[in-house]
Amino acid sequence: MQLDNSWRSRGRGSVPNCFRDLVGPTVFLLTVVCGAVTTTAQGVRQTTEVVKAYQVCEQFQRVLAQDLDFSKAYEETFTKNIARRRAVAIRDGEFSGVDLDSVSDSLLINAYKQRMQLFYLMLILSGPENADQERSFFPPNIKQILDRKPAADPKQFGSFVSQMEQDVRTFREHLDRLAGENASVAARIQKFKTEVASGPFNPPKDYLVKPQVNTDESRGLRRGEKYYAIEGYSVIREGVKMKIVSIRFFTRLF
Numbered sequence: 001m002q003l004d005n006s007w008r009s010r011g012r013g014s015v016p017n018c019f020r021d022l023v024g025p026t027v028f029l030l031t032v033v034c035g036a037v038t039t040t041a042q043g044v045r046q047t048t049e050v051v052k053a054y055q056v057c058e059q060f061q062r063v064l065a066q067d068l069d070f071s072k073a074y075e076e077t078f079t080k081n082i083a084r085r086r087a088v089a090i091r092d093g094e095f096s097g098v099d100l101d102s103v104s105d106s107l108l109i110n111a112y113k114q115r116m117q118l119f120y121l122m123l124i125l126s127g128p129e130n131a132d133q134e135r136s137f138f139p140p141n142i143k144q145i146l147d148r149k150p151a152a153d154p155k156q157f158g159s160f161v162s163q164m165e166q167d168v169r170t171f172r173e174h175l176d177r178l179a180g181e182n183a184s185v186a187a188r189i190q191k192f193k194t195e196v197a198s199g200p201f202n203p204p205k206d207y208l209v210k211p212q213v214n215t216d217e218s219r220g221l222r223r224g225e226k227y228y229a230i231e232g233y234s235v236i237r238e239g240v241k242m243k244i245v246s247i248r249f250f251t252r253l254f
Contacts, residue, residue, distance in 0.1 A: 044204065044205060044206065044207065044208055045208075046203055046204075046208065046209055047209075049228075049237060049242065050203070050209045050228065051203070052241070052242040053209075053228040053230055053235040053242045054201070054203055054230055055242070056077050056235060056241075056242045056243060056244055057077075057230050057231075057233045057235065057244065058199065058201045059076065059077050060073050060074075060076070060077040060078075060233075060244060061073075061196050061197060061199070062197050063076055063077070064120070064196055065193045065194075065196040065197035066193075068120055068121060068124075068192075068193065069117075070113060070116045070117040070120055071113045071117065074113055074116075077243065077244050078243060078244045078245070079220070079236070079238055079243040079244065079245050080238065080243070081238065082105050082109075083220075084220035084221070084245055085105070085109045085112075085220070086105050086108055086109065087217075087219070087220040088112070088219070088220040088245065088246045089108045089109050089111065089112035090108065091219065091220075091246075092112065092116075092246065092247075093108070093111055093112040093115050094115065095108075095111065095150055095157075097149070097150070097152050098150050098151070098152060098153075098154055098157060099154050100154065100157075101154075102154050102155075103154050103157045107157055107158055107161050108157075110161055110165075111150075111157070111160070111161045111164060114161065114164035114165055114167070114168055115164065117168050118145070118146075118164070118167065118168060118171060121168070121171050121172065121175060122146070122171070123192070124175065124185075124188050124189055124192050125137040125138070125175070125178075125185075125188070136178065136182075137178070139174075141170070142170075142171065142174055145167040145170065145171060148160075148163065148164070148167065175189070209228065211226040211227060211228055212226065212227060212228070212229050213225070213226055214226070214227055219234060219245070219246055220234070220245045220246055221234065221236070221245060227245065228242075232247050232248045233246075233247055233248075234246045234247075234248065
């Protein structure tokens with residue numbers, strides 16, 4: 001997904017600290033770009049595997065853009081391997097302070113999906129234009145959602161995930177209410193969806209995409225395993241299909 005300069009120009013100070021902490025202390029703006037629908041461009045012929053790797057990234061963004069449903073896009077395009085899913089959820093879910101060894105795969109993966117869902121919804125409201133808008137976008141109950149952390153006791157993680165599910169519903173209702181009351185918020189939502197869906201989806205024109213070799217086992221990949229780095233996506237072959245293992249969020253400090 002590529003966002004234009006109007007998104008990039010929004011002030012860092014106008015985004016709540018809890019929002020910036022959601023997927024890492026320096027992650028403020030998602031700038032994932034992927035593409036793929038052709039095998040040839042100016043004499044460079046990509047392999048079928050590479051083309052399919054780009055296509056699964058495109059599919060993720062187009063499904064996400066429909067109604068901003070991360071879980072739906074995740075289930076259609078991400079790896080089905082539970083061990084990989086768990087590893088990525090631990091690394092990217094921001095559940096620090098909890099011993100996750102005893103937490104079930106299903107709970108942990110669901111927590112990751114809820115966390116990512118909140119991130120995408122909040123991104124729409126990033127950079128309010130003034131103090132009044134900031135108060136409207138992030139009232140106390142919404143700030144409480146953004147500040148929520150899991151308890152240190154892993155036995156309480158299930159309750160935390162249930163609360164996250166409710167938080168997502170609450171945030172969606174808040175976003176829908178804002179859109180109904182304020183045309184500029186409705187425009188933000190439409191603009192965000194359009195930019196997610198529009199790409200651009202163009203493969204490289206001047207070089208051949210080759211697989212990389214993984215060196216970090218925490219990324220849902222085995223050490224020495226080959227994968228494709230499609231901008232922010234890590235993509236592998238899983239059976240006869242290409243699947244996304246993880247999304248790496250690139251940062252742009254405002």
